[in-house]
Amino acid sequence: MLFPGNLSLDQAPPISVPFRFLLSAPLFGVLAGLLLALQGPALLAGRWTPGVLAFTHLITLGLVTQAMCGALLQMLPVLAGTRVLGAVAVGRVTHLLLGGGTLALAIGFLADGGPWSLAAAALLGSAFLVFVTALGWGLARAGSANPTVVAMRLAVIALAVTATLGVGLALFWGGIPGLLFLRSLTDVHLAWGLLGWVGLLVLGVAYQALPMFQLTPEYPLRLRRHLTTALFALLLLWSVLYRLAAAERIPSALPVSAAATAGAALLLFAAFTVRLQKRRRRPLPDAGLAWWRLGLAGLAIAVTLWLAGRVWPGFAAHPAYPLWLGGSYLLGFAVPILNGMMIKIVPFLAWFHLQNRQLALGRVEVSVPNLRELLPERTTRWQLRIYVAGLGLLALAPLWPALASRPAGLALAASWGLLGFGLGRAARRYRRVNRQLLAPAAGEIPAA
């Protein structure tokens, strides 16, 4: 039997691969927050303002996708027992293209299309082509198809669908004629991005991360085996039904019921997660757990809002409705879960690489800082408080834009700035201790 490679330390990519993604992710959040603070009420005037589109993509591509790409490149060897061919080159190229493409796209929205949108389409298209190909190759070769690997595969397929539609839309926005039909697929793009790429990956990673970090019991095997596949199938079904209903060939109740089933599946996940966390064997309150709680509440609110909108069409027609719905899923659910993950993964990787180097070199006299010395709990707690304040203000902003929108933007920017500061400090500490480990020990004659 082939032993999966994940027991070999050299399978883990160099720390620079995940770090470049995880450290730049908060910067895009800061940009998004500042954009909201700058534009204020104008940004939140509706679902389709250039400001909302720029803000949303700075979050989804800049903050969320950056963090998820970095984490996937890091976790693939550990969770899937496989590796990404040329992980260093793939990481470097994806990071540059994704970052540049995200900025170009945001500028494109604000500058009303034109060459910026075309550049964004080219940059983001190439970024995802490289990333999906490299990840797909690694995932196809994964030795064991455990539920997390299955979820990762489906999430990467969903990313490919989202990116294809997104590149098409950016080309349309950039003035390429003949792509008008893509506008009617905007909701499909959005659903595959939010439910597929983000949702499936969160579920798959939760199956591993919760028992590991919070000492909860395992998710039931049947849930782990079937939930992500069911969500993916529902997404596929919904997309087809949605198109048919848009063409008035079937009643619109059909896509709505497919989406409602997907919503119920997400609620089931949230309910099981809360139940498992209640039974965790590690009662210690912890910032990671607090971010998870916030994220699960955000998910429950998002699904409830969506259902309420179907039951009361008048509510769904309110201008604030799409902002609340999108905001609760993206900023209430996806971002907090990723934030909780980033504050664990960055200090752990720093410790892990330092400790391995220390063992390999036998430099026991250099002390390796532990997780909380690398990223103090105090920093993450303050970051969470400021974030919750920002979310509260943002929820009020569609109703009282003049009063709440700018402070909401400032609070969110401050929270992500603090995240970036904390992660950056951990990375600087890593570099300092790494230099100490590599420096010749006192009294030792360096080898020629």
Next chain:
Amino acid sequence: MHTISQVLGDDHQRCDSLFAEAETAVAQGDWLTGESAFNAFHDALEHHFRMEEEVMFPEYEARTGQTMGPTRVMRMEHGQMRQLKEDMATAITARDRDRYLGLSETLLIVMQQHNAKEEQMLYPMADRALQDSMEQVLSQMDAV
């Protein structure tokens, strides 16, 4: 019949519970409970490592001829965890709450990753490789 997966997997659970008990007590500033729970955890983990290093790993290596494979990595990770455990013992003696909690969180992540690898891969492989000498291996581990 018992298997390595059952016996050593259950022992992981026992170590986890003692770990959590010590961490909770220290977080609450209850050093008396914390110290005795930590000592129990320290001994339980050391006992677990010895069952593997003195009995199970050598038997597995002898049977499969693999000495540079998974057991080598597991031994290295034991080394990492031993160092964290000793640092935690020092923090307990010094009544240094922040240092203890920082170390214990670090140990928790290393320990859980290590346990997952063993429970999902190494133990099932050992169960297969040592199938016909299981009784004897288990009683040797029991005697450690």
